[in-house]
Amino acid sequence: xxxxxxxxxxxxxxxxxxxxxxxxxxxxxxxxxxxxxxxxxxxxxxxxxxxxxxxxxxxxxxxxxxxxxxxxxxxxxxxxxxxxxxxxxxxxxxxxxxxxxxxxxxxxxxxxxxxxxxxxxxxxxxxxxxxxxxxxxxxxxxxxxxxxxxxxxxxxxxxxxxxxxxxxxxxxxxxxxxxxxxxxxxxxxxxxxxxxxxxxxxxxxxxxx
Numbered sequence: 001x002x003x004x005x006x007x008x009x010x011x012x013x014x015x016x017x018x019x020x021x022x023x024x025x026x027x028x029x030x031x032x033x034x035x036x037x038x039x040x041x042x043x044x045x046x047x048x049x050x051x052x053x054x055x056x057x058x059x060x061x062x063x064x065x066x067x068x069x070x071x072x073x074x075x076x077x078x079x080x081x082x083x084x085x086x087x088x089x090x091x092x093x094x095x096x097x098x099x100x101x102x103x104x105x106x107x108x109x110x111x112x113x114x115x116x117x118x119x120x121x122x123x124x125x126x127x128x129x130x131x132x133x134x135x136x137x138x139x140x141x142x143x144x145x146x147x148x149x150x151x152x153x154x155x156x157x158x159x160x161x162x163x164x165x166x167x168x169x170x171x172x173x174x175x176x177x178x179x180x181x182x183x184x185x186x187x188x189x190x191x192x193x194x195x196x197x198x199x200x201x202x203x204x205x206x207x208x209x
Contacts, residue, residue, distance in 0.1 A: 002062070002085060002088075003061060003062050005085070005086070006053075006061045006062075006086065006088070007058055007061060009086060010050075010053050010054045010056075010061065011054070011058060014050055014054050015054040018047070018050070018051060018054060018174075021169075021171065022047070022162050022169055022170075022171055022172065022174060023158075023162070023171050023172055023173055023174055024047075024051055024054075024162075024174040024175070024176065025174065025175040025176065026051075026054065026055050026176055027055055027176055027177065027178045029055075029056070029057040029058075030057075031055075031178040032055075032056065032057060032060065032152065032178065033150050033152065033181040035148075035150060036112070036115060036116075036117050036146075036148065036149050036150065037117045037149060037150040037151065037152045037181060038112070038117065038118050038120060038139055038142055038143060038149055038150070038151060038152065039052065039064075039117070039118065039119045039120065039152040039153075039154055040120050040121075040122055040135075040139045040151065040152070040153055040154065040199055040203060041119070041120075041121060041153075041154035041155065041156055041203065042121070042123065042132045042154075042155055042156055042203060043121035043123050043125070043126050044126055044130070044131075044156070044159045044160030044164075045126060045159035045160050045162065045163045045164065045165075046126075046163055047159045047162055047163045047169065047174075048121070048126075048156055048159050049066045049087060049119065050087075051156065051159065051174070051176060052066070052119055052154070052156075052176070053066070053087065053088075053119075055176055055178075060117070061088070062088070063115070063116060063117055064088065064116075064117045064118075064119060065088050065089060065090045065111065065116050065117065065118055065119065066087055066088070066089050066090070066118075066119040067089070067090050067091075067092055067108060067111075067118055067119065067120055068083065068087075068089050068090075068091060068092065069091070069092055070091035070092060070093045071093070073089060073091065090107075090108070090111050090116065090118070092104040092107050092108060093107065104138075105138055105141055105142065108138065108142060109141075109142060109145055109146070112142055112145075112146050112149060113146065117149075118142075120138065120139050122135035122136050122137075122138060122139050122196075122199070122200070123135060123136070124136055126160070126165060130157070130158075130160065130161075132200070132203070132204065134200070135196050135197075135199060135200045135203075136196070137192050137193060137195075137196045139151075139196070139199055140192050140193075140195035140196040140199060141192060143183065143188055143195070143199075144188060144189070144192070144195065147185070147188060150181040150183070151181055151182075151183045151199065151202070152178065152179070152181045153178075153179040153181075153199065153202035153203045153205075153206060154176065154177065154178050154179070154203065154206070155177045155179075155203050155204070155205075155206035155207045156174070156175070156176050156177070157173075157174060157175040157176075157177070157207070158172045158173050158174035158175065159174055161174075162174050177206040177207075177209060178206075179202055179203075179205065179206050
């Protein structure tokens, strides 16, 4: 039921709307690798997650999960249910009872070890249109803990102009660019901060194509 609902939502409703009305250029479904991956992308708009899900091959709609902060996207049962049902979201708890800081990477690692592919925005929050801030190291740590998982770098162009913070969607020239999912063993075993810088460079490289 969930897969059918997502197929209708993303392929029959949202993708045509984003493509024909907003102006999003989607990549070929074959751009995504087979098997498990961690997709990392810049983040400028609430359109980002939806656009990435619209890009997926239909057969991946059930096993690719955007990661989101539980204290915001699961702050009530209705929002949490909608995010899980339609977006396939996995929630990360940033604070525990009494303000105790938990280990969100361990939560994400548990999902990866369960066979899930993830969508991560390593900047941590939406930035200004066409600008990118330093990546946090979460994606690098997960790739090192799970050497079989592929890296998929993505750069999205124009999303922050099509739907800026506090705004509604408007037509704009937008494009989703997907890079090659190649990361060799030597690169994967670099110190975490070096690997994080490598991942950010792979994303930024797509901006200049």
